[in-house]
Amino acid sequence: MNSAHILLRTQCVRCVTPLVRTAVRQTALSNGGTTHCPTLTSTCVQQAHRAFHISSGNNKHWPASPTSKANDEDTKKEKSLVGLEDLFERAGKEAKTKATFITAVDVFNKRDKRKRGHVEFIYAALKKMPEFGVERDIAVYNKILDVFPKEVFVPQNFIQRMFNHYPRQQECAVQVLEQMENHGVMPNVETKVLLMQIFGPKGHPTRKYQRMLYWFPKFKHANPFPVPHQLPTDPVDLARFSLTRIANDLDARVTVYQMPYTDITETGEEVQEPHIVGIQSPDQQSLLAKHNPSKPVFVEGPYPLWLRKTCVYYYLLKADPVPPEEKVEECIDPELVGPEQCLHYPLWVDLDLQVHMGDDFSFDVDDLEEGAVYAMCMTGQGDQATLARWISGLQETNPILGKIPTLFRLESGPRELQDLTAAPQRPSGSDMDSEKHGVEYEHAAEEDEQQHGGQRVKQ
Numbered sequence: 001m002n003s004a005h006i007l008l009r010t011q012c013v014r015c016v017t018p019l020v021r022t023a024v025r026q027t028a029l030s031n032g033g034t035t036h037c038p039t040l041t042s043t044c045v046q047q048a049h050r051a052f053h054i055s056s057g058n059n060k061h062w063p064a065s066p067t068s069k070a071n072d073e074d075t076k077k078e079k080s081l082v083g084l085e086d087l088f089e090r091a092g093k094e095a096k097t098k099a100t101f102i103t104a105v106d107v108f109n110k111r112d113k114r115k116r117g118h119v120e121f122i123y124a125a126l127k128k129m130p131e132f133g134v135e136r137d138i139a140v141y142n143k144i145l146d147v148f149p150k151e152v153f154v155p156q157n158f159i160q161r162m163f164n165h166y167p168r169q170q171e172c173a174v175q176v177l178e179q180m181e182n183h184g185v186m187p188n189v190e191t192k193v194l195l196m197q198i199f200g201p202k203g204h205p206t207r208k209y210q211r212m213l214y215w216f217p218k219f220k221h222a223n224p225f226p227v228p229h230q231l232p233t234d235p236v237d238l239a240r241f242s243l244t245r246i247a248n249d250l251d252a253r254v255t256v257y258q259m260p261y262t263d264i265t266e267t268g269e270e271v272q273e274p275h276i277v278g279i280q281s282p283d284q285q286s287l288l289a290k291h292n293p294s295k296p297v298f299v300e301g302p303y304p305l306w307l308r309k310t311c312v313y314y315y316l317l318k319a320d321p322v323p324p325e326e327k328v329e330e331c332i333d334p335e336l337v338g339p340e341q342c343l344h345y346p347l348w349v350d351l352d353l354q355v356h357m358g359d360d361f362s363f364d365v366d367d368l369e370e371g372a373v374y375a376m377c378m379t380g381q382g383d384q385a386t387l388a389r390w391i392s393g394l395q396e397t398n399p400i401l402g403k404i405p406t407l408f409r410l411e412s413g414p415r416e417l418q419d420l421t422a423a424p425q426r427p428s429g430s431d432m433d434s435e436k437h438g439v440e441y442e443h444a445a446e447e448d449e450q451q452h453g454g455q456r457v458k459q
Contacts, residue, residue: 084108084117084124096391098140101125101132105143118147119172126179136183136229138191144176145194154200161202173198173205177212184229186216223342227307235260239378242305242312246376252281257393260380274380276390280397288374288398291319296405297374299387315387317375317394374398384408 062400091104108121125144134140148169155165164170173195180187186211195206225245241253258276265271291297301315377390387408396399 012407054422084121085128087121088124088128088132098134098137100191101128101134101140102143105147109147115147115149118149119168122147122172122176126176129179135179136185138180138185138188141176141180141185142188142190142194145173145191145198148173148198150197153198153203155202164204170199170204173203175207177205177208181212181216184220186220187212227306231307231310232327235276235380236277238307238310238312238435239275242307242314243277243279243376243378245307246305246314247279247281249281249283251283252279254279255393257377257390274386276377276379276386276393278375278377278394280375280394284374285398286371287372289400291372291374291400291404292401293403295319296407297401297407298407299391302382302407302411307347312378313382314375314376314378315382315390317377317391318373319371321369382410384410 087104087107088101091100091107094100105125108118109115112221113458122144125147129135129140153166153169155161177187192206192209195203195209199205225248227245232241236256236259240256241255244252254277256275258273260275261273263271263273288297297317299315299317302313303316305312305314375394377384377387379390387410391401391406
């Protein structure tokens, strides 16, 4: 290495020597007018050698010109990267829409031709998509994939493909496709073209795209009870949809017992009355008609129901489980087990299967029984007075409720449910309706309250 440096310096000095001789001749002619050419001394050669091989580290000791200082400040301002999330915050100051989101992406693309920091920007964009409401827009996902530099991450041979060429960029692109999959967004032809230009036909993102095209059409309609992406904003419509989903009975009938309205009391105070929506099927009506009037029914709740990111609450009208001594075994129709029964397709089979001696069948989930559910409802307020109106509305189609005592098992519900002590003053008509049921059955209700634990409020 030392000999190579010496040869390089010698060649540089030979190149500079003719220039130095010409300069010395011109200086001599201008001063003395003589044509004598002085010989190059070792000092001149050393000075030329020093000027040619000066180190860049010594430049920091030289005084900088004001123009160079200004240029350095400008470059520092350009290199100072603004927070990637700040781009979306600045673009969405007025309104967070699809147009402002695309504007933030365009600002990043125009800021640097090399697109430095594009991986961090894409992760920040994926995080901000739900705020702008574009998490289910395929055009926005293609716009994000377009941020990747083209034809840079394409593997050129099988060794690069084997060792996961540019793994950080490939993982980022796979994350984009996984977010599309989570939100149910189907990629299109433009997505395929972008992935082929960025990662080639053998990259992991391209393989992920191919798997999505294979599995998405198979599972798109696999759920028999789909939930729409946009839930109804009206509370009555949302309650009607939720109750229909819970009941899962085509014969069930949804009834709106009360629409939300504003009532004015005698003192002139405005009271917001909630909505009351209930559902009941013909089978539930027949079960309620067979209920023993000497035993009470219970209003229980609230029970949560999640619809995507929205949580609603419902209440049940149910009875206690039937005691074992009161159960009636259903008789099997003898025509189903007669001689005319087909042996290949039997309608009723009673087989005593041989089991292992070590098996423990003392506990079985199917043997656990609960009381019959007679009706369900959803309301904006879960206090006793509001639920009493629901029972009053049910009495029109179920007259037996006038003979059955009704007890309330109300738990501490969500924040929007009001406490009984803080409930607003109700009109006189609602108080009369709440006192209709179970007045003459207080004794039976007290006995049942002693038998069953929990919070019970007599109506």
